[in-house]
Amino acid sequence: METDELPFVDLTPMSQLLVCPECDNLLVQPTSVCVSGHTFCTACRLELDKCSTCDGTFLEHARNILIEQICKLIGNMCPYSASGCKYTLTATLLPVHVSRCVYRKLECPLNKIPACSCSWSSVVKNLVPHVMKCHEDKVSERNYIMSTALQSDVKIIIHKGEVFLYYKYHDGDEWFAIIQRAGCTELKFRSVFIIRSSQNKIESVNMTFPVTSIEESMDDVFEQGRSMILDDTVVDKFTVGDEICMMVAVEEVE
Template sequence: MEMDCIENDEIHRNGTYHLSSTKTQGGATVTNSVYELLDCPVCTFSMYPPIHQCHNGHTLCSTCKVRVHNRCPTCRQQLGDIRCLALERVAESLVLPCKYYNLGCPQIFPYYSKLKHESLCNLRPYSCPYAGSECGTVGDIPFLVAHLRDDHKVDMHSGSTFNHRYVKSNPLEVENATWMLTVFHCFGQYFCLHFEAFQLGMGPVYMAFLRFMGDEEDARSYSYSLEVGGSGRKLTWEGTPRSIRDSHRKVRDSNDGLIIQRSMALFFSGGDRKELKLRVTGKVWKEQHNPDSGISIPNISLPDHSVV
């Protein structure tokens, strides 16, 4: 199948990107809807093998074949197990740009390789890092920072050191609790501080960790430390912030952060153990690699202010 040119336009529908193609015949430009043939009529996503069809030739993807209980959504006939091999071969002949080409990705892929790339494309939008509600907002980092500030009312803090106090009455009743996310701006980057309570094994714990608003490769350029204590004791944690490409739950479930057992948290809180009073301090620094020694040297940025 030959195409003389592809228009540089984009149609956004139901979360997928579709290209319309044009073909020049005798000086006239004819619209070609071959890409639309590969859209499943049920979910509207692009179809990948096995592509199924009914006896009347209507097609749909294998996932939706199960969803419609093996009955064609167009003519209501039984689907059976007929493969549309012709359409699968058409798909094999196509090359398409990454759906994030409008965000700057220049790469072009065969039809069947495109999905894998798009799931890993460095220019794909980020998901909202707010934990505590199911937020489906996506966008670039400046957009998400404004979204967190304006829509989620997240506390914004400038500087690489922080000092937060977390208070909770009736801590023995806390099984799952998420404190308000705090966003820090330092070194020209944004970081998210999380603190929450959840069940780990047989007992509840409190956990604090930091996420980097950017990709994993850039996150590895930074380190952070957290400290909590009281009554002459303290716990410290030092690590690398995780990228927000990793979901909040994934980071939490991997235990990649400062974990405080409830008994220790109440000990740090002092008093009669009827109220949680934890003060978590921390700092972020950028690792500067010394080419002569091969040693990473911390670069500490002075804070603008602390949040208590």
């Protein structure tokens, strides 16, 4: 089974049971055990004459090997714990969580656009309030937009709790358009580009691509053919005056 297909299991409640009753920290090897089975970290054991839970004596040279192995397996705190994340997970699931953690740090997506600038930097969970407050003129809360201008276009789409950056621009004799996601949710999406002729309703261009991460280089995505690239001769067929009938959408993938 691929790592990204593993079910997400939060082991924080279990980890809270695997703590030393004296110092309240996760048990680390070697451990010490009293006659009743209460398990302590060795540092605390050396400070105690008897078990602080039941007043029982400690067993000489006895360790709780099973507890030590479990603690070693699940004792992986999210690296964004300093930002507020409380998750503790297995070593296998930790990378999956980290890639989706809402306490992951990021900059404003608009910083990726040459003509835009925003000094905002925070955690993922604060991104939606930021764009709604500071970039309201670029925000659409529908899953589709009309991108009709024959020049660069930048929009932010908020759909199903996810934040998407849409960018269209012209370079040389080619048009480029891309949608990237900030990673606020675990859902999967695809981008849809539809260009229609205002004179001939039948003729159209329809292109669909997986939505890429905001952390990926746009240049790499275009070079690998993972987003829309059209040359001027194609675009000219659908241009009327200084506008083009182009719809852009994001759709959830089941």
